[in-house]
Amino acid sequence: MRSPTILLLATLSALASASPISFTKPISFLNDHLIPKHVRTPMPSSCDLSAAVQPAATPPLPAVSSGLSVYHIAIGRGTQNYTCADSTSASIPVAVGAVANLYNASCIAASNPQQLSAIPDMILNVDLDELDGEIPDNFIQSGVHYFSTKTTATFDLRNYGFTNSNKIASVPAPASKIPAVPWLKLEFNPIGEVGSVREIYRLNTAGGTPPATCAGMAGAFEVQYSAEYWFYAA
Ligand SMILES: *[C@@H]1O[C@H](CO)[C@@H](O)[C@H](O)[C@H]1NC(C)=O
Numbered sequence: 001m002r003s004p005t006i007l008l009l010a011t012l013s014a015l016a017s018a019s020p021i022s023f024t025k026p027i028s029f030l031n032d033h034l035i036p037k038h039v040r041t042p043m044p045s046s047c048d049l050s051a052a053v054q055p056a057a058t059p060p061l062p063a064v065s066s067g068l069s070v071y072h073i074a075i076g077r078g079t080q081n082y083t084c085a086d087s088t089s090a091s092i093p094v095a096v097g098a099v100a101n102l103y104n105a106s107c108i109a110a111s112n113p114q115q116l117s118a119i120p121d122m123i124l125n126v127d128l129d130e131l132d133g134e135i136p137d138n139f140i141q142s143g144v145h146y147f148s149t150k151t152t153a154t155f156d157l158r159n160y161g162f163t164n165s166n167k168i169a170s171v172p173a174p175a176s177k178i179p180a181v182p183w184l185k186l187e188f189n190p191i192g193e194v195g196s197v198r199e200i201y202r203l204n205t206a207g208g209t210p211p212a213t214c215a216g217m218a219g220a221f222e223v224q225y226s227a228e229y230w231f232y233a234a
């Protein structure tokens with residue numbers, strides 16, 4: 001019998017070619033397969049984040065600036081949005097931003113990094129509307145991510161602060177994974193409200209990539225994605 005992981009990856013790569021994609025796993029899937037039992041009940045209210053090790057990009061992204069330390073780690077689950085000038089293969093989809101919910105994964109990162117790295121691929125398989133309505137046990141929403149302008153990535157982490165940021169570096173997602181948007185480093189932009197976060201990394205991405213051309217696509221469309229977001233503060 002093939003392992004659930006292999007089946008999941010096979011399903012995802014089959015679906016990835018037909019985008020936009022929509023997944024329909026019940027929310028119980030998350031509780032049954034995603035959140036490790038030993039951190040389920042009770043989830044500690046604070047974790048030693050100094051034990052959390054950021055996944056390494058290849059080639060590497062610029063290192064965290066000196067004086068900063070990891071402040072919060074979240075799983076983002078949402079859509080990457082694209083537009084197409086027409087529906088022909090002569091046009092190429094243009095990225096126009098993203099919208100995602102952010103879920104507090106700090107304790108999972110501190111206590112079970114391997115589990116954390118599996119989450120983006122798994123949570124991609126869970127229906128977004130269900131995630132909006134019903135938060136799984138101990139997978140608490142810490143905020144939302146959206147674009148305030150074409151290039152300003154906004155992270156509203158509610159209790160953990162508000163950050164506008166801009167991309168400063170990008171490397172492709174590892175080729176061995178399912179098609180996924182690049183891994184990024186973002187730097188805070190002191191416009192508007194300024195929290196304590198100074199640098200943000202988007203890592204272990206899953207999904208979110210557009211088709212190669214606009215053939216058969218609508219003028220605006222979304223592609224489901226998820227990722228780890230690592231937030232650093234002074
Ligand atoms: C939520 O994030 C904060 C700050 O990173 C952390 O102290 C807390 O333990 C986290 N909670 C969970 C359930 O991960």
Ligand SMILES: *[C@@H]1O[C@H](CO)[C@@H](O)[C@H](O)[C@H]1NC(C)=O
Pocket residue numbers: 079081096097098099147220222
């Ligand atoms: C992206 O998609 C979301 C979800 O449908 C939508 O609310 C948002 O307005 C879109 N954003 C852009 C920039 O198109």
